[in-house]
Amino acid sequence: xxxxxxxxxxxxxxxxSGKGVAIATVITTWGSSPRPVGSQLGVDDSGAMVxxxxxxxxxxxxxxxxxxxxxDGKPRLLDFGVTDEQAWDVGLACGGKVQVFVEKVN
Amino acid sequence: xxxxxxxALQSARSERRAVVLATRLSDAAEALVYRDxxxxxxxxxxxxxxxxxxxxxxxxxETVDVGGAKIFLNVYVPPARLIVVGAVHIxxxxxxxxxxxxxxxxxxDPRGAWATTNRFPGVKVVQEWAxxxxxxxxxxxxxxxxxxxxxxxxxxxxxxxxxxxDVFYVGALGxxxxxxxRKDRLREAGITxxxxxxxxxxxxxxxxxxxxxxxxxxxLGQIIEARAxxxxxxxxxxAAAA
Numbered sequence: 433x434x435x436x437x438x439x440x441x442x443x444x445x446x447x448x449s450g451k452g453v454a455i456a457t458v459i460t461t462w463g464s465s466p467r468p469v470g471s472q473l474g475v476d477d478s479g480a481m482v483x484x485x486x487x488x489x490x491x492x493x494x495x496x497x498x499x500x501x502x503x504d505g506k507p508r509l510l511d512f513g514v515t516d517e518q519a520w521d522v523g524l525a526c527g528g529k530v531q532v533f534v535e536k537v538n
Numbered sequence: 539x540x541x542x543x544x545x546a547l548q549s550a551r552s553e554r555r556a557v558v559l560a561t562r563l564s565d566a567a568e569a570l571v572y573r574d575x576x577x578x579x580x581x582x583x584x585x586x587x588x589x590x591x592x593x594x595x596x597x598x599x600e601t602v603d604v605g606g607a608k609i610f611l612n613v614y615v616p617p618a619r620l621i622v623v624g625a626v627h628i629x630x631x632x633x634x635x636x637x638x639x640x641x642x643x644x645x646x647d648p649r650g651a652w653a654t655t656n657r658f659p660g661v662k663v664v665q666e667w668a669x670x671x672x673x674x675x676x677x678x679x680x681x682x683x684x685x686x687x688x689x690x691x692x693x694x695x696x697x698x699x700x701x702x703x704d705v706f707y708v709g710a711l712g713x714x715x716x717x718x719x720r721k722d723r724l725r726e727a728g729i730t731x732x733x734x735x736x737x738x739x740x741x742x743x744x745x746x747x748x749x750x751x752x753x754x755x756x757x758l759g760q761i762i763e764a765r766a767x768x769x770x771x772x773x774x775x776x777a778a779a780a
Contacts, residue, residue: 444544470599507566
């Protein structure tokens with residue numbers, strides 16, 4: 433029922449079935465941000481997702497880093513700021529900033 | 539994160555135990571910090587354990603600096619609990635909506651015809667008098683109680699027990715007139731005016747709710763507000779000191 437533990441439950445199930453899995457967690461927010469600190473996104477080695485770390489703005493980039501973390505086992509700290517609409521880069525249209533920690537489940 | 543850590547977080551939840559997962563961001567080393575113990579490689583660092591317990595008190599996850607290392611403290615508190623007294627029509631919409639909002643919901647009603655699981659699929663239903671059920675469940679600061687029966691002999695004992703505990707929200711369905719009569723009865727039962735003022739009655743935010751589902755929304759809106767105010771109040775002294 434609880435959002436965060438639903439994510440962990442799915443991640444645990446993936447892990448137990450032998451998949452490579454990573455978890456991304458919102459660890460700091462500044463200004464308006466769509467998801468509060470502690471929000472989590474679980475990713476398996478096929479790119480399947482559970483949960484969220486934003487309103488969908490940064491998930492694509494986070495999944496790429498999660499897949500890399502599953503491969504090399506190293507944790508990552510990602511910073512996302514405001515979207516530059518001209519440059520089509522990844523960011524938050526709402527104007528907030530978030531920091532996301534990505535780690536492999538061992 | 540370790541797979542065992544996930545299992546530990548899940549069992550803490552099912553036991554309604556608060557726990558903080560501390561993670562050092564440089565290498566993902568972890569500690570699981572409970573009220574009475576701490577486990578994992580980071581648990582040897584007393585400063586990390588102390589910071590985790592502070593975060594647990596406030597109930598907010600945050601990233602802190604401990605001796606030059608960045609530590610993320612993820613607070614897992616048991617989900618807020620909603621006890622609905624009266625397995626009535628409004629309860630049939632209130633219970634599933636509250637479940638959707640992550641409340642741990644229990645419906646209590648001593649009347650067998652009402653308190654049936656097929657009227658409340660997926661919700662805990664207890665066929666008991668409210669005060670007896672409360673004794674077994676233990677009312678705490680993360681619990682909200684709402685009475686819906688309209689029947690004083692069912693509602694009043696529940697309200698009395700709730701007002702003598704430190705639940706964060708008490709609501710009672712009924713008009714202003716009903717509520718005034720309720721005040722007289724509870725006063726005779728030894729409830730002080732100050733205690734009585736904790737009851738949200740007539741229950742719910744004043745949004746012109748008419749249907750059972752609308753009334754459920756107004757009640758849940760008020761409960762969410764009460765919980766947010768309480769958490770803000772807990773966090774305020776720390777914000778002022780920073």
